[in-house]
Amino acid sequence: MNASDESLMSSSNAAQREGRADGDRSLEGRLLERMLARLGNPAVEFNLWTGERIAPAGVEPVCRVRISSRTTLLAILADPAVRFPDAYCDGRVEIEGDLVRLLESVYLAGERAPAASPLGRLVGRLRRPHVNTFAGSRANIHHHYDISNAFYELWLGQTMAYTCAYYPTVETSLDQAQIAKMHHVCRKMRLRAGEHVVEAGCGWGALALHMARHYGVKVRAFNISKEQVAYARERAEREGLAGQVEYVQDDYRNICGRYDAFVSVGMLEHVGVDNYEGLGAVVARSLGENGRGLIHSIGRNYPAPMQPWIEKRIFPGACPPSLAQMSRIFEPHNLSILDVENLRLHYAQTLRHWMELFELAGERVQQMFDAKFVRMWRMYLAGSIAAFTTGTLQLFQVVFATAHNNEVARTRAHLYVP
Amino acid sequence: MNASDESLMSSSNAAQREGRADGDRSLEGRLLERMLARLGNPAVEFNLWTGERIAPAGVEPVCRVRISSRTTLLAILADPAVRFPDAYCDGRVEIEGDLVRLLESVYLAGERAPAASPLGRLVGRLRRPHVNTFAGSRANIHHHYDISNAFYELWLGQTMAYTCAYYPTVETSLDQAQIAKMHHVCRKMRLRAGEHVVEAGCGWGALALHMARHYGVKVRAFNISKEQVAYARERAEREGLAGQVEYVQDDYRNICGRYDAFVSVGMLEHVGVDNYEGLGAVVARSLGENGRGLIHSIGRNYPAPMQPWIEKRIFPGACPPSLAQMSRIFEPHNLSILDVENLRLHYAQTLRHWMELFELAGERVQQMFDAKFVRMWRMYLAGSIAAFTTGTLQLFQVVFATAHNNEVARTRAHLYVP
Numbered sequence: 001m002n003a004s005d006e007s008l009m010s011s012s013n014a015a016q017r018e019g020r021a022d023g024d025r026s027l028e029g030r031l032l033e034r035m036l037a038r039l040g041n042p043a044v045e046f047n048l049w050t051g052e053r054i055a056p057a058g059v060e061p062v063c064r065v066r067i068s069s070r071t072t073l074l075a076i077l078a079d080p081a082v083r084f085p086d087a088y089c090d091g092r093v094e095i096e097g098d099l100v101r102l103l104e105s106v107y108l109a110g111e112r113a114p115a116a117s118p119l120g121r122l123v124g125r126l127r128r129p130h131v132n133t134f135a136g137s138r139a140n141i142h143h144h145y146d147i148s149n150a151f152y153e154l155w156l157g158q159t160m161a162y163t164c165a166y167y168p169t170v171e172t173s174l175d176q177a178q179i180a181k182m183h184h185v186c187r188k189m190r191l192r193a194g195e196h197v198v199e200a201g202c203g204w205g206a207l208a209l210h211m212a213r214h215y216g217v218k219v220r221a222f223n224i225s226k227e228q229v230a231y232a233r234e235r236a237e238r239e240g241l242a243g244q245v246e247y248v249q250d251d252y253r254n255i256c257g258r259y260d261a262f263v264s265v266g267m268l269e270h271v272g273v274d275n276y277e278g279l280g281a282v283v284a285r286s287l288g289e290n291g292r293g294l295i296h297s298i299g300r301n302y303p304a305p306m307q308p309w310i311e312k313r314i315f316p317g318a319c320p321p322s323l324a325q326m327s328r329i330f331e332p333h334n335l336s337i338l339d340v341e342n343l344r345l346h347y348a349q350t351l352r353h354w355m356e357l358f359e360l361a362g363e364r365v366q367q368m369f370d371a372k373f374v375r376m377w378r379m380y381l382a383g384s385i386a387a388f389t390t391g392t393l394q395l396f397q398v399v400f401a402t403a404h405n406n407e408v409a410r411t412r413a414h415l416y417v418p
Numbered sequence: 419m420n421a422s423d424e425s426l427m428s429s430s431n432a433a434q435r436e437g438r439a440d441g442d443r444s445l446e447g448r449l450l451e452r453m454l455a456r457l458g459n460p461a462v463e464f465n466l467w468t469g470e471r472i473a474p475a476g477v478e479p480v481c482r483v484r485i486s487s488r489t490t491l492l493a494i495l496a497d498p499a500v501r502f503p504d505a506y507c508d509g510r511v512e513i514e515g516d517l518v519r520l521l522e523s524v525y526l527a528g529e530r531a532p533a534a535s536p537l538g539r540l541v542g543r544l545r546r547p548h549v550n551t552f553a554g555s556r557a558n559i560h561h562h563y564d565i566s567n568a569f570y571e572l573w574l575g576q577t578m579a580y581t582c583a584y585y586p587t588v589e590t591s592l593d594q595a596q597i598a599k600m601h602h603v604c605r606k607m608r609l610r611a612g613e614h615v616v617e618a619g620c621g622w623g624a625l626a627l628h629m630a631r632h633y634g635v636k637v638r639a640f641n642i643s644k645e646q647v648a649y650a651r652e653r654a655e656r657e658g659l660a661g662q663v664e665y666v667q668d669d670y671r672n673i674c675g676r677y678d679a680f681v682s683v684g685m686l687e688h689v690g691v692d693n694y695e696g697l698g699a700v701v702a703r704s705l706g707e708n709g710r711g712l713i714h715s716i717g718r719n720y721p722a723p724m725q726p727w728i729e730k731r732i733f734p735g736a737c738p739p740s741l742a743q744m745s746r747i748f749e750p751h752n753l754s755i756l757d758v759e760n761l762r763l764h765y766a767q768t769l770r771h772w773m774e775l776f777e778l779a780g781e782r783v784q785q786m787f788d789a790k791f792v793r794m795w796r797m798y799l800a801g802s803i804a805a806f807t808t809g810t811l812q813l814f815q816v817v818f819a820t821a822h823n824n825e826v827a828r829t830r831a832h833l834y835v836p
Contacts, residue, residue: 108822111752111821166829167828167829168829168831170828301748301749301752301753301754301755301821302749302750302752303749322745322749323741323742323745323755324741324742324745324746324749327740327741327742327745328742330719331719331720331721331740331742332720334529334719334720334809335719336719336760336762336809336812337719337741337758337760337812337814338759338760339758339759339760340755340757340758341756341757341830342754342755342756342757344754345824345826345828346828389824390821390822391752391754391821391822391823394754394755396755403529403719403808403809404526404808404809405809406763406807408763410585410588410763410764411584411585411586411834412759412830412833412834413586413834415830415834416829416830416831416833416834
């Protein structure tokens with residue numbers, strides 16, 4: 001069940017693989033076969049620097065992986081979940097075929113994988129995910145979000161919303177879907193003109209502006225990313241909404257004041273499960289007796305750590321929660337969960353749209369950074385698509401209210417009025 | 419936060435109550451005031467057999483309670499959550515005013531109540547809720563559901579659905595709302611003609627018949643209540659649906675076979691949290707690789723035992739779960755939660771409709787049973803209304819699917835097509 005540590009590369013029984021008989025395999029080939037077995041035998045063919053070919057038994061491989069040297073293979077054997085994507089980024093591994101299908105095969109195989117090897121368990125225990133103290137969170141967020149606004153402008157679309165979009169139909173474009181997502185969020189909260197909203201983790205500011213413009217509310221929006229806050233403030237000025245939207249460069253834990261609604265889209269992944277009860281305390285004190293809100297987050301079907309390469313290279317300190325873990329925000333504070341919607345397949349589609357734009361901008365990205373960065377980002381986007389299409393990750397939108405709030409919507413029909 | 423043990427009667431600081439000065443209070447009056455303080459000071463006036471009057475300070479009482487004797491008061495002081503409703507049923511306590519408002523006041527007061535007294539904690543520890551072994555479940559279900567089909571026909575309406583209805587508008591009648599609920603459930607599961615559905619806990623059979631008639635599916639419906647199954651089978655025969663619907667008088671734990679969808683409306687309350695992982699195993703083996711389902715249950719904002727009088731007199735073995743507790747059905751089996759809808763206020767409305775019909779049939783109920791039964795049922799229905807209006811109880815409809823099921827609905831708009 002729990003793919004956790006050994007995926008991205010999740011496994012092959014030697015006897016199940018075709019090619020040379022066991023006696024003809026090189027030592028390296030046998031070690032690779034053993035690792036693939038532990039990872040549940042993904043439908044992937046491997047070609048070694050020696051010309052040796054290790055193909056899955058009885059299934060057509062979705063992809064071919066070339067490993068360039070013994071050193072590279074040994075690193076992958078020691079810690080496939082981190083070292084395989086690292087080797088791809090460095091060009092020490094080449095992939096022929098569809099990267100998304102490779103990673104889907106790895107995730108699906110991971111579910112039928114046997115327990116990790118002793119080495120795998122040791123490597124897992126030695127991992128130390130980044131922590132989300134105040135300073136830790138600043139460093140973790142800086143790592144990902146402050147690299148360059150211009151870079152993100154290349155592939156996030158017009159809204160610069162860096163979270164799961166909402167596709168009412170299969171024809172919906174990325175920009176339309178991001179706008180539809182913001183309306184969906186606002187309708188779920190039933191915002192009314194003149195109300196006060198607090199937003200925790202506002203990215204480049206799109207949702208706050210949308211709420212102010214279309215729903216007539218006043219917004220205080222918190223974010224610890226300096227680059228994002230600067231961008232969002234300029235945008236609010238330019239769009240004439242600076243009087244309605246205040247961007248605060250500060251940690252969500254420092255939110256104070258009383259609001260009608262609390263919203264957070266795509267921040268919870270960075271909060272850390274240990275801090276959920278504290279986040280709930282912030283929500284409860286922000287809403288007082290009669291409020292409501294929405295939290296939108298990547299999630300899981302069951303608790304598991306973040307895929308370790310993603311945690312190490314892309315999103316330090318991040319962890320997508322199960323719904324039971326998310327409940328730790330609400331339960332200690334007697335907040336009622338009103339509505340949960342799982343938008344997993346919408347995130348797969350959003351990521352496909354981002355990846356298309358990213359690949360179109362590949363040359364410019366390489367000029368801004370380097371080839372390794374392009375491959376790293378490609379691995380991250382492709383792995384994320386695969387995680388959502390295979391059900392390894394979920395996307396939960398949770399609407400909640402204070403316990404005695406009887407002014408909540410009786411039905412959800414109002415969300416679907418054209 | 420946790421009102422649990424000391425509610426139904428949840429509390430009054432002596433100094434906060436008006437009337438005679440502390441020195442003038444009888445011993446009994448002082449003990450009652452102390453108990454009310456521990457229960458958070460509900461807005462209720464008490465009149466003792468001595469004529470002594472104990473009224474809440476600074477608020478208009480919603481109700482007046484007459485306690486008939488010292489023995490009755492001492493029993494209530496020892497265990498208010500059970501002995502107060504018991505005394506009402508026996509006629510040793512009389513209530514002037516609106517019973518629902520009294521119980522709402524008690525529930526709301528319970529939330530601000532200080533910790534239970536040493537006696538209250540002892541009483542709480544001594545409670546032994548009924549267990550849900552196979553035999554225990556049979557006895558527990560028999561206690562409530564097998565008392566008389568004719569009795570339930572008096573107040574459940576045409577459908578004989580004994581679960582929360584769904585009110586698309588405030589004008590919807592009880593029968594319309596029960597039918598709307600069944601359509602809502604079927605639409606959420608996206609049933610298609612020819613599919614096979616298994617139902618765990620089918621009551622008097624209404625949903626199974628509805629699914630067969632309107633959605634063209636085949637249903638196997640499980641229930642351990644002998645009276646209900648006999649009633650449901652007769653109904654299927656009468657309505658010409660016996661070829662499509664099979665009622666099985668057996669425990670949900672004995673469900674076998676493979677189905678396209680799993681549905682359970684109003685059974686989970688009787689399952690017991692310790693059995694949720696086992697229920698999830700039944701769901702997972704019923705669905706195989708590519709199924710979906712819906713579980714509808716009374717719930718809570720946070721884990722707490724059933725109100726002890728309800729557990730003792732009305733629903734032995736019952737416990738409404740928090741959403742995190744419900745997740746224990748899904749998480750161990752990699753089932754994806756797709757949609758959660760909280761229908762708390764719909765259950766308050768359903769119960770109001772039931773209570774109206776129940777009161778209209780009061781004389782006939784008294785002839786079938788006795789006056790004590792009428793008062794017991796009134797206390798149960800009024801307490802349930804109060805629990806839902808105050809947010810003490812919730813109603814969760816949870817839609818789920820197997821992890822790799824990518825044929826799930828992308829949006830929920832189809833639920834709201836007129």
